[in-house]
Amino acid sequence: MFRGNDVTRERKYWLFKSEPSCFSLDDLEKRPEQTEQWDGVRNFQARTFLRDEVKPGDGVLFYHSNIPRPAVVGIAKVVRGGYPDWTAFDPESEHFDPRSTPDSPVWYMVDVRFAGRFRREVSLEEIKGHPALSGMELVRQSRLSIQPVSKSEWDVILELGGVEEPIE
DNA sequence: GCCAACGTTGGC
């Protein structure tokens, strides 16, 4: 009932996938204010996370997919929660979807800001072989592009990757 | 480039 107004809500953690040939951690770091709209998500389960559950201050594991050695390469921070993905309204956009309108949006996006690069990448292979990580959504259901990560998984991956806790 | 796993679409 008070969803969205809960100022006491605990920070949540997420894993966002991206093909680096499309958008990489490097690209995020080079953006103005190191911030980017995470648009183009066209999967309903991922959409629902973006619309309802991803909130400012949340932590994001930045994962590079569809490459020879897929891996978490760094972290980002959510700076704006779910709002309508305008690329769905734009006929010129490759993410155009006429089912989504400004009055009744179907697709949502969030804004993320660069928060750190790992000293070493944490590969999918390593995650699969790590007792504390082998139950991750990433391993169990490999296709979801926005997925929740537990606090303990977040902590272990940051420890493996080697980055100071960067989010306030 | 292959293909398994999964999501979506559409006929019935």
Next chain:
DNA sequence: GCCAACGTTGGC
């Protein structure tokens, strides 16, 4: 509402 056909993702 079932399910076959099809499209996409993403590891390998």
